[in-house]
Amino acid sequence: MVGVACALEMIHTYSLIHDDLPAMDNDDLRRGKPTCHIAFDEATAILTGDALLTLAFEILSSIEPNDINDALKWLRVIKIIAIAAGYKGMIKGQIKDIASEGNPLGLEDLEQMHALKTGALIEASIITGAILGNGNFEQIEQLKIYAKNIGLAFQVVDDILNVEGDPVVMGKDVGTDQARKKSTYPSILGIEKSKEFAKNLVNNALQALDYFDNKADPLRAIAHYIVDRKK
């Protein structure tokens, strides 16, 4: 279980390092610190991303299953993570994001882009945890709803913070989306409707958790954190 969390964090970090590259988003700062290609160089950033992605699968395949069901569960976990991170998931989202530069997206396309770019890996994180925790079919379905909603809410709040967040608290510049003419929820819906939308998404996520007892409280806390966060 710890291995899966490590692997997912590695895949997330690889995607940030590659997304920051000059050929992609060309970002110099990430969480107030120089990005990998600024602190080192581009070749190091490309190879570090590649290494983290590969190491994630080394870790995931290093478990020693107890029996055939356990082994099947692990193969399923590896497959879910590979699909979420791959050309049908996160990478497709990044391609859509790059293609959208200078071509403003509608609400539906924006939602699809985020569902792929950040949503897919969030969903995989939650679903693989549920599989390894022996969740049943109905539980996994509810957690998928939870994941989809908090994934999108996270992105909507990200867009809102880029408009009215405090750059000191956030450790990065604000107003960059507007400067780059990026399609965002505030640019399409306006700031108030965006906040309302984020709250509704989090409520949907919390509702999906009604199916669970207080063991799901950490997931509830994550949902609340997503709308309340200041950075």
Added chain:
Amino acid sequence: MVGVACALEMIHTYSLIHDDLPAMDNDDLRRGKPTCHIAFDEATAILTGDALLTLAFEILSSIEPNDINDALKWLRVIKIIAIAAGYKGMIKGQIKDIASEGNPLGLEDLEQMHALKTGALIEASIITGAILGNGNFEQIEQLKIYAKNIGLAFQVVDDILNVEGDPVVMGKDVGTDQARKKSTYPSILGIEKSKEFAKNLVNNALQALDYFDNKADPLRAIAHYIVDRKK
């Protein structure tokens, strides 16, 4: 088995696409054709490499094992490939290769760099085939010797062809290693000793196959091809 071959080819292709990038080897041509970032753009080349690497693990984890031994074998195959492609294998080799620019390598360092950069994945290809074909311990050990020797022989012949190959047959320029002041077998050993070295390596590889009957003939043919090839 077909899935493993596909996955390995994808990992090989991803490594070529990323190695060709401007921040790495900055190559415009590969096998006589424009490299990925020339034909498309850098962002596409980075993402295509990432997608191929991830897809390899999706394919490897998509098999449906028959029993626990079969499942354990597949998890072992995924792990071997991840290690060979990762920071302890291929990526370490690429880092050593980049670091060697302007710092000529000795024979031992050159051999280690190639053992990692190209040897690790060749060895993984052969070992995973042996594991899935139910090879016993001794067979796998002999195949490791075979793999190490043909892997290095391939690289030595590559260096020789860069000196005296026919650019029309090869579909790429020759003399580029010398122009870039790269450490190669001909630059350290001279061309005749390099040819002798390649032949010895192939003989070692063939000797390791003495342990096998004529089912290993395709591996023997590969060993002969490596020294005889003109491109």
